[in-house]
Amino acid sequence: MTSALDITQAVKPPRAVFLNFPLGHQTGKPHQPELQRRIVREALKCFETIARPGEIVELPYVWDPNDRTWEDRDYTPGFMPRRPTPVEADAMEAERQRRYR
Amino acid sequence: MPIAYIPRTRELYSSHTPYRWAVNETVPWTPLRKPLSSCKLALISSGGILHRDQPRFRREDTSYRRIPKNAHPSDLYIWHFGYPTADAQADPNCVFPLERLRELEAEGVIGELSDPAFSFTGGIYSSRKVREELAPKIIEELKAARVDAFYLVPA
Numbered sequence: 001m002t003s004a005l006d007i008t009q010a011v012k013p014p015r016a017v018f019l020n021f022p023l024g025h026q027t028g029k030p031h032q033p034e035l036q037r038r039i040v041r042e043a044l045k046c047f048e049t050i051a052r053p054g055e056i057v058e059l060p061y062v063w064d065p066n067d068r069t070w071e072d073r074d075y076t077p078g079f080m081p082r083r084p085t086p087v088e089a090d091a092m093e094a095e096r097q098r099r100y101r
Numbered sequence: 102m103p104i105a106y107i108p109r110t111r112e113l114y115s116s117h118t119p120y121r122w123a124v125n126e127t128v129p130w131t132p133l134r135k136p137l138s139s140c141k142l143a144l145i146s147s148g149g150i151l152h153r154d155q156p157r158f159r160r161e162d163t164s165y166r167r168i169p170k171n172a173h174p175s176d177l178y179i180w181h182f183g184y185p186t187a188d189a190q191a192d193p194n195c196v197f198p199l200e201r202l203r204e205l206e207a208e209g210v211i212g213e214l215s216d217p218a219f220s221f222t223g224g225i226y227s228s229r230k231v232r233e234e235l236a237p238k239i240i241e242e243l244k245a246a247r248v249d250a251f252y253l254v255p256a
């Protein structure tokens with residue numbers, strides 16, 4: 001699957017399914033299993049329907065029919081929270097490990 | 102309108118050495134020899150999924166994690182700083198549709214969901230390292246598991 005059409009056109013995988021959703025949502029929206037199921041099911045169908053090597057099929061789902069401003073923001077400076085420092089990352093990791101002790 | 106991620110990546114990482122994008126000329130191709138409903142399918146994610154207390158990923162990390170097929174979503178954790186992960190953390194099926202694939206297996210859409218699934222982080226600067234260090238190890242496991250097809254899901 002891909003949400004980055006230009007990258008996929010350069011890489012040329014055997015089969016690809018393009019879904020124009022923001023990064024971090026390639027197979028759907030949180031807590032919407034029906035949408036997720038439709039996306040995954042239609043992507044998997046392409047294993048059988050793609051006959052031309054390198055073909056990229058686009059799925060018809062729209063992230064938000066009333067708002068396309070996410071397309072201007074995705075993967076631009078400031079769209080992401082700051083990366084944690086090594087000290088912060090170690091603390092996050094320690095907290096996660098504590099859950100399993 | 103598809104977003105042009107290549108120029109946006111260049112700008113976002115403009116303080117780094119310009120990234121050398123993989124550009125392939127030919128397309129590898131193996132026909133699917135049986136219906137999907139008879140296939141053993143593996144899920145592979147570059148979204149940085151961890152299971153329970155598996156160690157986190159580090160920068161330029163070419164390691165991968167084996168995620169048990171029947172993992173409970175509350176035992177999945179996202180470790181990745183190259184995409185907004187809040188929604189995936191709340192519901193990993195946004196980028197790692199393991200539960201959905203288990204359901205599709207039960208419904209007979211796929212023959213079998215392979216155990217385990219695999220995850221690594223996609224934010225590895227060196228595509229050579231991915232080709233030479235990460236991919237061959239996963240391929241070896243897929244072959245040992247006699248997987249018919251794999252479903253590569255990015256974040």
